Each structure stands twice: as structure tokens, then as C-alpha cells.
Amino acid sequence: MKALRNYIDKIKPNFEKGGKLEKWQSVFDSFETFLYVLGDTAPKKGAHIRDAIDMKRVMSVVVIALVPALLFGMWNVGEFHFLSLGEDASFMEKFGHGFIRVIPLVLVSYIAGLGTEFVFVYIKGHEIEEGFLVSGLLIPLILPVDVPLWMVALATIFAVIFGKEVFGGTGMNIVNPALLTRAFLFFAYPSKMSGDTIWVSGLSGGEGVVDGFSGATPLASAAAGAMDKLPSTMDMFMGYLPGSIGETSVLAILIGAAILLFTGVGSWKIMLSVFAGGFAMALILNVFAADTNPYMALPAYQHLLLGGFAFGAVFMATDPVTGAQTETGKWIYGFLIGFIAIIVRVVNPAYPEGVMMAILLMNVFAPLIDHYVIQSNIKKRLKRAKA
Amino acid sequence: MSSKKLKLLSDPINLNNPITVQVLGICSALAVTVKLEPAVVLSLSVFFVLAFANVIISLLRNTIPSRIRIIVQLVIIAALVILVDQVLKAYAYDVSKQLSVFVGLIITNCIIMGRLEAFALGNKPWPSFLDGIGNAAGYGLILIIVAFFRELLGSGSLWGIQVIPDSFYNLGYENNGFMILPPMALMVVAVIIWVQRSKSKELVETN
Numbered sequence: 001m002k003a004l005r006n007y008i009d010k011i012k013p014n015f016e017k018g019g020k021l022e023k024w025q026s027v028f029d030s031f032e033t034f035l036y037v038l039g040d041t042a043p044k045k046g047a048h049i050r051d052a053i054d055m056k057r058v059m060s061v062v063v064i065a066l067v068p069a070l071l072f073g074m075w076n077v078g079e080f081h082f083l084s085l086g087e088d089a090s091f092m093e094k095f096g097h098g099f100i101r102v103i104p105l106v107l108v109s110y111i112a113g114l115g116t117e118f119v120f121v122y123i124k125g126h127e128i129e130e131g132f133l134v135s136g137l138l139i140p141l142i143l144p145v146d147v148p149l150w151m152v153a154l155a156t157i158f159a160v161i162f163g164k165e166v167f168g169g170t171g172m173n174i175v176n177p178a179l180l181t182r183a184f185l186f187f188a189y190p191s192k193m194s195g196d197t198i199w200v201s202g203l204s205g206g207e208g209v210v211d212g213f214s215g216a217t218p219l220a221s222a223a224a225g226a227m228d229k230l231p232s233t234m235d236m237f238m239g240y241l242p243g244s245i246g247e248t249s250v251l252a253i254l255i256g257a258a259i260l261l262f263t264g265v266g267s268w269k270i271m272l273s274v275f276a277g278g279f280a281m282a283l284i285l286n287v288f289a290a291d292t293n294p295y296m297a298l299p300a301y302q303h304l305l306l307g308g309f310a311f312g313a314v315f316m317a318t319d320p321v322t323g324a325q326t327e328t329g330k331w332i333y334g335f336l337i338g339f340i341a342i343i344v345r346v347v348n349p350a351y352p353e354g355v356m357m358a359i360l361l362m363n364v365f366a367p368l369i370d371h372y373v374i375q376s377n378i379k380k381r382l383k384r385a386k387a
Numbered sequence: 388m389s390s391k392k393l394k395l396l397s398d399p400i401n402l403n404n405p406i407t408v409q410v411l412g413i414c415s416a417l418a419v420t421v422k423l424e425p426a427v428v429l430s431l432s433v434f435f436v437l438a439f440a441n442v443i444i445s446l447l448r449n450t451i452p453s454r455i456r457i458i459v460q461l462v463i464i465a466a467l468v469i470l471v472d473q474v475l476k477a478y479a480y481d482v483s484k485q486l487s488v489f490v491g492l493i494i495t496n497c498i499i500m501g502r503l504e505a506f507a508l509g510n511k512p513w514p515s516f517l518d519g520i521g522n523a524a525g526y527g528l529i530l531i532i533v534a535f536f537r538e539l540l541g542s543g544s545l546w547g548i549q550v551i552p553d554s555f556y557n558l559g560y561e562n563n564g565f566m567i568l569p570p571m572a573l574m575v576v577a578v579i580i581w582v583q584r585s586k587s588k589e590l591v592e593t594n
Contacts, residue, residue, distance in 0.1 A: 166577075187564060187565040188563045188565035189561055190564055192561070
């Protein structure tokens, strides 16, 4: 480690003003601050107290929290690939297959996204913003495994430019860039983002399928009324079902949630209220369930285990930039995400999954919620002052 | 032509463009730009209506009582729009069907009312005519640029003729379905505004 520090100190003068590589200062700076927390997190004068944890460290925590979902996703990709072929495979073969399929997605998303950020930083002469560290890993985790790489690259570039850079970069964006990437793909290339064949590696390429195997996600089966095809509750919780790479295993996501909550990076209020909102809406639907629509009778707790609900609640809704900032606002914001997600899921047959739409919609409304929370507080205090 | 008159023509095309600078007529820019052909036809229709409405209002400007001028303007625009609509139905039925209500909705196009109110009511017929032509050209230009990209990327064709070769599709290329949806038209307009503002700095507000 010492050698690395020395090396950085040695090459540093090249990037400073007047140095040979002055133009690359921002790139150098971002790598240096990624590797080391610099000493100047608090100003030299005055009584400012700052947390030593800067944004790059916060982002790293989220990346670590995503690792369980990523690893499980890799295994799951391999598992369903060999299941669809009807072949037996060892644990390592399954994991290896998933690894080979998932790593390109991760690389493409990071290269495309960071590349776009570097270009903008270079033009603006700003410091590099670290926001993409998390988005770059979130993007592959919310995609089906068979999506073509060039589409991922295109969508990532679109999302970074129009979701973030045009608003002023990290911390200024209105919607979550990772979800914007998915939304772009969903609307631009629906044949690669929905259906029954895309969720299992190799299935859409026409590789052999054994009898009785279905690549449909449980939500698609439920939307089609095939309630008997749903996996058991235990499988839903463990994530033993086809779906986007990182979204399937609620267990892996909960491990991530524990890391986020323990370090204080994610808001427990938002997570809890998203689940509460989804549960409430699912209960309401249960009450009004008719025989003609068995989907409405799906038990509320199963709704929370299926699809991207848990993933959205833990990793997407809690994004501190796009979510609500006020404490009361967080409850309202989270509750409505869960509520709307289940409505879209069950009531709109065109969208088997509603979590993406719900979070994007509430991202847009988060500032409004905050505004009214603050206004009502002001009114309350004015009243108290008068009395 | 004096430079002042020339400015009437050139200003609306770039620095005072009705769509990208004044942000008028956005609705039709979103609605008819999925394909190049209807966009061009609508641009020509607006061109005709705006140029002649400007001239007619300018000729009548001293006789129209100010209180009822909006009604008079609407009558004139509506008459011209009906003319255009009938001609399109007679000679370009397919396009007319594609455009459906949007030909009729030229009446409510804010650019036309805007030019009549802001220019034709206070200027002589010849400058009004130039102003009408210039604004219609500025409007049409943006419409055609937007339609070009939307048709090329959304349908892989231009003017209904496939331009992206089959070999691309065989390699796995796909048309971008998002381009066909209205939100993407807004995005393309936004990019045009972005490019325009980074080129002409005088358009950037300072506050």
C-alpha cells in the first residue's frame, strides 16, 4: 500500500498546473480520491466538523451491499441455463456460466457510463463525479441476462447524459439514472426486455428447451392467470426463479439491506414504507379479488417477494439524491412507491412489473412532497408562535 | 432587399426560432414527426397558412376594430386552413389521413396567432409576408430535423424507404421503438435547443 501511495505522489506533479499531463488532472484526481481519502475533508480554518466518510466511500458501501445479489444472480443465471437445456451441472459450472454472461454486462455498463462522464468532465473542466460507481453496478443487476451489449451501452449513455449531466451531474439528477437506463431499454427495445424467453441465458437464441420448462417470470405467469405455475414461497424468498439478474433473491437483497442500514447509508424509513405501501395495496386487491382475476388474490406477502420489489425498495427507492429528503416526506414517498408498484403490476396487463415505473414516477414527485412537508411545518410553527 | 428585410427572413430560422427559442408550436412538433413525409406536408401547410394570413391581416390592419381582432384573425386562419385541408384531401389523401386532426389544428397553432398579433397587425403587407415565410421556415426546419432523426432511428427508413441495410438487422441491430413515442420527440427538440445554445451564446440567459 505504501508503494502505491509513493507512486501516486511521484506522478502527481505531472497533473498539476503546468505539468505535462495537466489536461488529465480531473481523471487523475478521481482515481486518487477513489484510492485515498485526502486530508482536506475539513477546511483549515474555523470550526467545521465533517464526516471523514466522503461520497466515494458512501458509494463503495452500496457497491459492497450489491455484491450478494450479484453473486447469487450469477449462480441463478447458470442454474436456469442448464435447467432449460435439461443438463446436469456442478455448482462451479453453473456459477462459471453465469459469471461469463454477467461480467460483460457489468463491464459495458461501467465503460459506457464512466466514459460518458469522463467526456463531460473533460469538457466542463470539473472534477469527476463519483455517482456512477453505484449506477454502473445497478444497471446490469436490473436487466435480463440476454439483452444485447450494444443496447446496454446505448441506454447507459442516454441515461447518463439525459438523466444526469444535463441537470448538472451527480447530486442534481431528478430521476435515478440506473432506472432511466432500464426504462429506455424497456420502451426502445421491448422485444429484448419483456416476454418469456429473455430471462434465461441462451433461451432467446433458440437453444434447446426440455419439455415442461418455462422461461416466464412468476409475474408474467401470474399476469396470464397461470397461478399454478408460481414457485413456492420459499423459492421466491431464496430467488430460485427466472428474472432480472440481481432482483430474484430476496435473501441476498436483505443481506445488502442490512449492510446499508448498519452503515446508515440507506434510509430505513423509505425501505420500510415501500414494503408497507406494497403490502397495503396488495391487501386491498385481495379484498376485491374476483374469480375472474386470480392475480388479485395473490397473497400480499408473495407480492413483496416477487419481481423487482425488494430490489427496488432497498437499492433504488433509497437513492438519497432522487428520493424525498424530509423525514415525513420519506414515509409518504416510500409508501406511494410500493402502493403504485402493485397497482401497475396487477391492474395494467401491459406491464407485468410496476416497480420501475413507480419509482421513476415518485422520483419526479419527491421534491413536491418535500415542499409540502416543509410548508406544513412552517404553518404549524407559525400557528404556535401566534398562540 | 434591404438587410432589415433580410433579417425578417433569417431571424426566425435561427436566433428567434419559433420552436427552439420561443417554444411555440411544440404540440405539432411532437405529433407529426414520427415520419418525414407528414412532417414536410404539415410544414408546407403551415408555410402557406402563415404567409397568407400575415398578408391578409396586414392589409386589413387599419380597418379591424381592436376589440374583435382575435375573432377576425381566427376567421381568416380558419378559412385558409380549410383550403389547405381540402387540397390535401383531394391530392394527397394518404398523407391527409395520416395527419388527421393536425391539419385542422393549425388553427390553434400558437405560432400563427403569435405572428399575426405581434407582427402583421403593425406592419405593411410585404414585410409581413417575409415574416410569415421566415417563421414558417424556422418551424418547418425544426420539424424536418426532428422527423429525420425519428424516422431514421425509429423506423430505419426515410420518406418511407428503408435506408438501414438488412445486413445491420442481421447483425442484431434493432429499430429504437422509443423514437416512435412522443417523449423522444421532446428529447430530440431538447438536443436541437442544446446544440443551438452552445453555438449561439447570446441565447443563453444569465441569471
